[in-house]
Amino acid sequence: GENVEQHPSTLSVQEGDSAVIKCTYSDSASNYFPWYKQELGKRPQLIIDIRSNVGEKKDQRIAVTLNKTAKHFSLHITETQPEDSAVYFCAAMSGGSNYKLTFGKGTLLTVNP
Amino acid sequence: DTEVTQTPKHLVMGMTNKKSLKCEQHMGHRAMYWYKQKAKKPPELMFVYSYEKLSINESVPSRFSPECPNSSLLNLHLHALQPEDSALYLCASSYRSGSNEKLFFGSGTQLSVL
Numbered sequence: 291g292e293n294v295e296q297h298p299s300t301l302s303v304q305e306g307d308s309a310v311i312k313c314t315y316s317d318s319a320s321n322y323f324p325w326y327k328q329e330l331g332k333r334p335q336l337i338i339d340i341r342s343n344v345g346e347k348k349d350q351r352i353a354v355t356l357n358k359t360a361k362h363f364s365l366h367i368t369e370t371q372p373e374d375s376a377v378y379f380c381a382a383m384s385g386g387s388n389y390k391l392t393f394g395k396g397t398l399l400t401v402n403p
Numbered sequence: 404d405t406e407v408t409q410t411p412k413h414l415v416m417g418m419t420n421k422k423s424l425k426c427e428q429h430m431g432h433r434a435m436y437w438y439k440q441k442a443k444k445p446p447e448l449m450f451v452y453s454y455e456k457l458s459i460n461e462s463v464p465s466r467f468s469p470e471c472p473n474s475s476l477l478n479l480h481l482h483a484l485q486p487e488d489s490a491l492y493l494c495a496s497s498y499r500s501g502s503n504e505k506l507f508f509g510s511g512t513q514l515s516v517l
Contacts, residue, residue, distance in 0.1 A: 322503035333493065333508040334446065341501060379445050385502035389434055389459060393445035 292317040294382050296394025304402050309370050311397045313380035314362040320382040323356060323363045324391070329376045338365070370401045405430060407509035409494050415515045418484060424512045426477040426494030434458070434504060435477040436495040437469060440511070446493055452477060484516045 293316040303309050315323075324339035340347045340354045340363065347354050351370075356363040367374055380394040407428045416422050426435065434453045438446035451459035452471040460469075466488075468480040477494055491511045497504035 322501075324506070326508075333510045336505070336507060339505070341503070377443075383503050389436070389451045389453065389497070389504055390448060391506060396443070396445055 292382055292392040294392050294394040296380050300398045302400045303370050307370055309367045309399055311365045311378055313394050315382040319384040321385050322383045324381050325365050326379045327376045372401050372403050375401045407494055407496050409509040409512055413513045417517055421482045424479040424492055428496040429475055432496035432498045434497045437479050438493040440491040486516050489516045
């Protein structure tokens with residue numbers, strides 16, 4: 291089955307700095323890679339996703355890049371703000387009749403004012 | 404309505420109790436899910452219903468019993484739980500986007516088993 295590794299497990303940055311979280315996956319059949327943000331006591335919230343036919347996707351201050359050959363994808367947050375503090379989970383899913391998301395173990399991002 | 408709604412938000416139950424968790428979505432999503440999440444861990448898939456039929460059971464103990472009465476509702480019936488079943492139980496729903504499912508989570512039920 292799919293295995294998703296996520297690094298780092300914790301990340302602390304100063305407000306205004308950039309943050310990068312990296313994930314690798316094992317199953318070459320995976321073709322969809324969402325990122326979820328989970329604030330303390332709240333639901334995982336889909337913040338951005340990317341498909342395997344795209345190398346990069348951007349939405350305001352967040353961007354995701356995908357390297358299919360190396361089987362890794364990354365989340366980039368620029369101009370971080372204290373409200374970006376949360377746990378971020380990457381995930382991978384293969385296509386077809388597949389409903390299984392394989393999650394990474396999460397990254398606790400702390401943005402210090 | 405663009406949300407997945409779960410009730411109750413918090414639940415405390417004894418090991419001999421029977422209780423149910425409820426989930427509702429009115430986005431016309433074709434699939435609904437139950438996930439279990441322990442503190443500081445990613446969500447773990449329990450069950451998937453697709454078009455109201457049970458599609459995936461991730462070898463969940465029978466003390467957890469899912470039910471999908473219609474395309475908008477999903478229940479999780481709980482009976483004779485153990486303290487280690489204490490966790491956040493998340494419902495999710497999804498729609499097909501391209502060749503994949505796009506999942507949206509509810510706010511969860513924080514369950515404590517005493």
